[in-house]
Amino acid sequence: MTKLEMGAAAQTAVKVEEKLFYNRYLVDAGRPHITVRPHDTPSAALLALTRICPAGCYSQADGGQVEIASDGCMECGTCRVLCGESGDIEWNYPRGGFGVLYKFG
Amino acid sequence: MSQEKFDAIVVGAGPSGNAAAYTLARKGLNVLQLERGEYPGSKNVQGAILYAKALEEIIPDFRESAPLERHIIEQRLWMLDDSSYVGMHYRSEDFNEDRPSRYTILRAQFDKWFSQQVRDAGAVLLCETTVTELLRDESGRVIGVATDRDNGTVYADVVILAEGVNGLVGRRSKLREELQPESVALAVKEMHFLPKDVIDARFNLKGGEGVVIEGMGTITEGMTGTAFIYTNNESLSVGIGCLVSDLAQTGRSPAGLLEAFKNHPSVKPLLAGSEIKEYAAHLIPEGGLKAMPELFGDGWIVVGDAGHFVNAVHREGSNLAMTTGRLAAETVADLKQRGVPCSKANLRAYTKRLEDCFVMKDMKKYKDIPSFLHGNRHLFDLYPRLVSKAAQNWFRVDGKDKLTKEKEILTSFRKGRTLSGLLGDAFKMARAWR
Ligand SMILES: Cc1cc2nc3c(=O)[nH]c(=O)nc-3n(C[C@H](O)[C@H](O)[C@H](O)COP(=O)(O)OP(=O)(O)OC[C@H]3O[C@@H](n4cnc5c(N)ncnc54)[C@H](O)[C@@H]3O)c2cc1C
Ligand code: SF4
Numbered sequence: 415m416t417k418l419e420m421g422a423a424a425q426t427a428v429k430v431e432e433k434l435f436y437n438r439y440l441v442d443a444g445r446p447h448i449t450v451r452p453h454d455t456p457s458a459a460l461l462a463l464t465r466i467c468p469a470g471c472y473s474q475a476d477g478g479q480v481e482i483a484s485d486g487c488m489e490c491g492t493c494r495v496l497c498g499e500s501g502d503i504e505w506n507y508p509r510g511g512f513g514v515l516y517k518f519g
Numbered sequence: 520m521s522q523e524k525f526d527a528i529v530v531g532a533g534p535s536g537n538a539a540a541y542t543l544a545r546k547g548l549n550v551l552q553l554e555r556g557e558y559p560g561s562k563n564v565q566g567a568i569l570y571a572k573a574l575e576e577i578i579p580d581f582r583e584s585a586p587l588e589r590h591i592i593e594q595r596l597w598m599l600d601d602s603s604y605v606g607m608h609y610r611s612e613d614f615n616e617d618r619p620s621r622y623t624i625l626r627a628q629f630d631k632w633f634s635q636q637v638r639d640a641g642a643v644l645l646c647e648t649t650v651t652e653l654l655r656d657e658s659g660r661v662i663g664v665a666t667d668r669d670n671g672t673v674y675a676d677v678v679i680l681a682e683g684v685n686g687l688v689g690r691r692s693k694l695r696e697e698l699q700p701e702s703v704a705l706a707v708k709e710m711h712f713l714p715k716d717v718i719d720a721r722f723n724l725k726g727g728e729g730v731v732i733e734g735m736g737t738i739t740e741g742m743t744g745t746a747f748i749y750t751n752n753e754s755l756s757v758g759i760g761c762l763v764s765d766l767a768q769t770g771r772s773p774a775g776l777l778e779a780f781k782n783h784p785s786v787k788p789l790l791a792g793s794e795i796k797e798y799a800a801h802l803i804p805e806g807g808l809k810a811m812p813e814l815f816g817d818g819w820i821v822v823g824d825a826g827h828f829v830n831a832v833h834r835e836g837s838n839l840a841m842t843t844g845r846l847a848a849e850t851v852a853d854l855k856q857r858g859v860p861c862s863k864a865n866l867r868a869y870t871k872r873l874e875d876c877f878v879m880k881d882m883k884k885y886k887d888i889p890s891f892l893h894g895n896r897h898l899f900d901l902y903p904r905l906v907s908k909a910a911q912n913w914f915r916v917d918g919k920d921k922l923t924k925e926k927e928i929l930t931s932f933r934k935g936r937t938l939s940g941l942l943g944d945a946f947k948m949a950r951a952w953r
Contacts, residue, residue, distance in 0.1 A: 428778045433709075433798035440557070465770040466763075468707045468800035489562060490800040491685040492705045492763055495698050507555055507687065509667050511647030515561045518710045518754070518797050519626035 430470035434486040441485050442512040448484045448493065449504050456480040459496045460503075467493060488514050525551045525675040527851055528664055529642075530650045530688060532559035534837045535823025536681030537633040538577050538844030544640035546852040551673060552642050553666060555649040560630030563683075564708060564801035565837060566749050566756055568731065569624045573838035577845055578636060582618065586628045588751040589729025590619035593722075597785070599736035600907040604785050615728065623729050623749050623756070653678060653692040653819065660862075661818030664688070677818055677851050677861035681844060684802045684824040686812070694819065695812030700767055701893055702806025704744060704831070706760030707773040709781075711793035715753050721789055722750055733834065736903030738780045741896045742769060746780045747834075748789065755790065757781060760803060762893065773800065805831040808886040814873075815866040822847045830881050832888055839878055846872040884953075891951035897936060897944060905935050 448471075450460070460480040463472040469486040472493070482503070494505040507513070529540045532554035540552045556562040568591065574581050593610035614620075638644055654663040654672060663674035680689050684703065689695050713721075722730045732748040739745070744761030759777050766773065781790055804810065804827040811827045814820065822828070823840035830839065850869040851861060859865055873879045892898065909928040932941060 428772065428775045430772075430774045433774060433795075436709075436795055436797050437799075459767065462767045462770055465772050466705070466766045468705065468773045470774070488798075488800040490705060491698075491802050492766075492800075494685065495700055495703055495763055495802070496767055499697050507649050510555050510649045511557050513562070515557055516564065516627045516797065516799055518628070519560055519564045519567070519630070519799060 430468070431486070434469060437486075437488070438515040438517065439485065440512050440515060442508050445509065446482070446484045447506045447508040447513070448482055448487065450480055450482050451502055451504070453479060453502075457497070457500065457502055459500065463493050463496065523549075524663075525549050525673070526855060527551075527677050527679060527848075528553065528673060528675040529679045529681055530664065531681035531683060531823075531825075532556075532634050532637075532644065532646075533563050533630060533681060533683055533823065533840065534633065535825070535828075535840035535844035536679070537630070537637050538573075538841040539679045539681055539822055539848040540642040540644075541577060541633075541637045541640050542845050542848035543852060544637065544642040546848070546856075547641075548852060548855060550642040551675065552637065552644045553648045553650050553664070554634075554644065554646045556646060558631055558646055559634035559644070560627035563626045563630055564706070564799045565624070565626045566708075566747055566758065566834065567624050567626050567629075567837070568749065568834065569622045569629065570835065570838040571618065571620050571622065573841040575618075577841060584632065586624065586632050588623040588625065589724075589727050590614065591621040591623070591731050592724075592728045593730045595730065595732040597732060597734040597736070598903045598906055599734050599738050599783060599785065600904045601737055602784055603907045603911065604734070604736070605903075605906050605910050615726075621731075623731075623751050625751060625754075650682070650688050651691075653688060653694075655818075659817060661692075661816070676855070677820065677866075679844075679847055679851070680819060680821045680825050681823050681840075682825050684804045686821075686825040689812065689821060689825060694816065694821070698802075698804070699806065699810065700764035701762055702804065702810040702827075702889070703763050704760040704803045704805045705763050705766060705773055705800065706758050706803055707777050707798070707800045708756060708758030709777065709795050709799075710797040711755040711757055711790050712753060712796055713755065713793045717792075718750055718753070718755065724750065727752075734780070734786075735899060737900055738783065739765075739776065739899050740769065740771060741900040742766065742771065743892050743896075743899060744776075745834075748786065754796075755793065757786075757790065762805070763802070764893075774798075803831065803836065804829050805889055807831070807889045808882045809889070811882070815863060815869055817863045818861055820847045820851070820861075820866055820869060828878065828882070830885055832885060833881075835881075842876065842878055843873065846876070846878075885951075887951040891947055895944065895947070897940075901935050905932055
């Protein structure tokens, strides 16, 4: 393994979900604030989100389509910057008071 | 919502919005501030270094009541490769002064405190309220905002957009273009708790002294970015950030980069035994002057991160946020006092105020830095490796004569990068810095 590959292997071992347990959220049940436009084949940007969303909200379904589960979203806006304009996703803030609640920030 | 018409509506209760609302309220204006979080700070993330000067201009005696963590007496700049760092450290007893100039803070707590001052000054704050769009009259002038509350429209003479980096209201109201992936960095950060005496011992501190470590190098794997460790009273803020464009291109996971940084042999012992209590992510606008949107128009004015006011090289953002918030408020209060409307022509005075102080001077001075950093991956990979190798060669006493060592160091640089490449980088850097 080259150094780079080792780095990548170490990275995939990180469990983002475990990190999210440290945080507090008020989930607006049944009203996700981000939705992915239905598609057959995901764009490169959508695919990138499955790796770079810091909360690991994006994943690939069996058929290859990209899906989102926005409960752990930290509202950073990265996916909005990458995929908002193209229409791949629709992004809104959660309703006032909902979403992530930082204690320290 | 309220039928009353306000002198000003401030969207957001971060440092820029709080500075604006506080200044307006103190000048006797009728201010409504809207914040989407449950409380001010609940959505906000920073390193976080507070620069005293910007806050002093607004609340001179802030030190008496603000939740400050430690004052900074030492700055460490680290250039890291996989197993080492080459560091530049500056520590001075002079920083143990009556009115220190830099403190670590925790934003969720600091924003709450600042917001209390704003309300004490007389502004009305409504939390859990997301502004959805700007309201305009037939002439296109902004006359208020719509929110996600029932009957949630509210009117004012001017709307101050202090909504932070995502700037959704401004974008949706077509006041600005969408952010470009190469103009924003995504930072992830963890809060690591340790007893105060452990932090003091590990970082060579006493009393309320604090240390800042800024790191760059192979930890970002060639991407434009930096990492940091800041000492708080009983915790360490540990984070790393890279340009969104670089992350999208490499597909690197930010959480993975943070984990690798925490496990770097120079970092790991500093964090040993800590309890993690939070994981956060936030964007930083790093595109500089060239990425700045329109800052004002008929009935609206932009401050802080929403206006892209960040000096990424010096890691300054909150001070620019507070200063622009204050200057925008002074501009508005001045117009109000003169009895003239907040029209585009009249709000132009804001630009003059920005240009007369460090804000625009620094934004202009550093205007070429973002493109220089973005186009130069060597800075974040090759050079740190070469510098570390050179240092190691120099410090190892292995029977080799010093002249041979010097030659080896030079050769390693030339092999890594052609001489013209090296000179070219130095030249571009000098030009961008000018
Ligand atoms: C990891 C990290 C480290 C940093 N380190 C430093 C540092 O050490 N020193 C420094 O000076 N700067 C630092 N910065 C930059 C600094 O945090 C920002 O420049 C600063 O927070 C900008 O203040 P602001 O008020 O403009 O925006 P924000 O602090 O983002 O505040 C915006 C507010 O508006 C609210 N809001 C947004 N949209 C709406 C809406 N539609 N309706 C209602 N409310 C809304 C948000 O909830 C938020 O409270 C750092 C940033 C990051 C991410
Ligand atoms: S806003 Fe940030 S955390 Fe939320 S889904 Fe998008 S990339 Fe992930």
